[in-house]
Amino acid sequence: MNGTEQQVRVGVDIGGTFTDIALELGSSLYSAKVLTDYTAPERAILAGLQQVLDQAGLAHGDIAVIIHGTTLATNALIERSGARTALITTEGFRDVIEMRSENRFEQYDLNIALPQALVDRCDRYVLRERMGAQGQVLVALRQVDIDALVDVIRQGGYESVAVGFLHSYMNAAHEVMVRDALTSALPNLSVSISAEVSPQMREYERFNTVCANAYVKPLMKSCLDRLVTALQQSGCHCPLFMMHSGGGIISVETAAEFPVRLVESGPAGGAIFAANVAERHGLESVMSFDMGGTTAKICLIQNYAPKTTKTFEVARTYRFKKGSGMPISVPVVEMVEIGAGGGSIASIDSLHQIRVGPRSAGSEPGPACYQRGGEEPTVTDADLILGALDPDYFAGGAMTLSRENAETAIRSRVGDPLSLDAEIAAYGVVEVVDENMSNAGRVHAVESGFDISDFTMVTFGGAGPVHAGRLCEKLGVTRFIVPQGAGVGSAIGFLRAPFSFEAARSGYQRLSRFDAGALNRLVRGLTEEAIAFARQGISAGDPMTERVAYMRYVGQGWEIPVAIPDHDEYQPEDVALFKDLFVQAYTRFFGRPIERLDIEIVSWSIKASTARVPVSRAAAPQARTPAPVRGQRRLFDPKRGTFVQAQVCHREDLVPGAFVAGPAVVVERETATVISAEFEAVVQEDLSLLVSLRDNAHAIVSKK
DSSP, X not given: OOSOTTOEEXXXXXXXXXXXXXXXXXXXXXXXXEEOOSSOHHHHHHHHHHHHHHHHTOOGGGEEEEEEEESHHHHHHHHTOSOOEEEEEETTOTTHHHHTTOOOSSTTOTTOOOOOOSSOGGGEEEESOEEOTTSXXXXXXXXXXXXXXXXXXXXXXXXXXXXXXXXXXXXXXXXXXXXXXXXXXOTTOEEEEHHHHOOOSOHHHHHHHHHHHHHHHHHHHHHHHHHHHXXXXXXXXXXXXXXXXXXXXXXXXXXXXXXXXXXTHHHHHHHHHHHHHHHHTTOSEEEEEEEOSSOEEEEEEETTEEOEESOEEESOSSTTOTTSSEEEOSOEEOOEEESOSTTEXXXXXXXXXXXXXXXXXXXXXXXXXXXXXXXXXXXXXXXXXXXXXXXXXXXXXXXXXXXXXHHHHHIIIIIHHHTOOHHHHHHHHHHHHHHHHHXXXXXXXXXXXXXGGGSEEEEESSSHHHHHHHHHHHHTOOEEEEOTTGGGHHHHHHHHOOBEEEEXXXXXXEGGGOOXXXXXXXXXXXXXXXXXXXXXXXXXXOOEEEEEEEEEETTOSSOEEEEEOOOSSOOGGGHHHHHHHHHHHHHHHHSSOOTTOOEEEEEEEEEEEOOOOOOOOOOOOSOOEEOOOOEEEEEEETTTTEEEEEEEEEGGGOOTTEEEESSEEEEOSSOEEEEOTTEEEEEOTTSOEEEEEGGGOXXXXXXX
């Protein structure tokens, strides 16, 4: 990966609707989108790979490295389509994953629907054992009890087992004993232990995370094994690496062992892509907007780096509601994700209101206009009716869309119940999905303490550039960028990511009782673990490390991240440094510190990663010339509530300095950029489209 400039590198992103392929050879980029094959995802990868190789005039054996991200783990959790899984836990803690935190995330909803536990109660088993909070053995685990439970697991016919004991993050001995007994007696059984998957305090989050890992592990291992075999049989003998949810790359072996780290791998690649674009253009405050076929993802990026967190939720039962989903306690790029993609299905609720998502038509059968048997109306059908999509140039002409099918689906399921024609009904569908996404952006920005109007949007994904302009209007954002290759942005992002691994572990201590020796032992072990995983992708050199301590005032329920400088050994007098750094971070978050309260460290996170590749700044275009126009077509203008005549330009015709005045549509192989009448697009020197209000449409100037 760090070889010559002419290495052939391929990024592969399996989405809920499309599988995206991006091949990079020096400064040349070749891309393809193919429908995702749910029964055998590797078939879609091989089909897309063949397309980009044909475009580049290359053979499978020319590929130097493949970097892969996938939503398969996420989909398995959402759809509950994983392995038959058992949970083994400490006696008395069988129902932790069902009791959750006992918080009501929607206080006044009398019919509140809590997410169903991933493992049913009848599949949860207990052992009499107990570790103390400092890792001391309070109740020893007996081998006879383990042997008896192994027989129960054998008779239960389980494919996978999760093991999560109380305080195992301080002492994993009992979990290891159970794993060794299970794998010895049942060698085909998949076993995950919480001390390795998520060695952090808070048993609900930790138990749920190890259950999620166990639940998807057989599925992901099978998929990855088949992919490796299929690539080798096709002539690809290059290394295969995986994108993980924290925004880095790990080996396929590590991914197979800890597949829960892949849950947000595709969106993480998109955030890395947006951060790279932001750095190339000197934009310190960027909102990444990635809209694919199944979901839309929004991420705020500051100083060219997406923010990460150590806990996130999947499969929320209430839109935007924290606590309504399934918590996963692993490092992840922080973003908001909603079921609003091109394939999201529109319907009418009991109050005769239009609803869009979270159900998706996916790739099988897909939107009605795909002519693959789909009958339910989707966002893509509405976009086609409103003129945003070219029926003869969808996916580069590989698919022909049927306007007739789209109109039939929209009219029968949305228009007729509301006494609207197909075009107005389609407008209603698009407005609802755009409002859903803009609401998500507002909420995410407010929760992060930012004014979204100060940001520049970077948009990508097959449907992102189609909807970006309307989102900007709703959010008060004055400009957005559509990078080259936007339709396969996440796959390109994989090629920009470093090899990295983030190791996290709880290690509680109060600053008033600062123990430098214990701290050094913890940090040393975490550093060695992170570097060992990160170096699986490189042949020489030590990765860089970043240290974060999660700290809080004594008595507080949650902690904040505090960046800590690397020291070979921390000394007792470094307690003053820890206190000063915490006070500074706390003041940034909350405005002022709290006097006369002790401070405590709850956990540590250490990230090891390869050095970032320097990014060249894109120059502003020297002159402006009108872009060549291929024709015109009807395009619906939501601000005017009527159709207008829009110019149609093709992205491959545009050179630096070319400008397109709205209303217009810029068409390319994997997406289309809709430019409303108030906006204008100018092609930058790196071939990105800068779309902004006409008074601000000439060139990108750094905007904090």
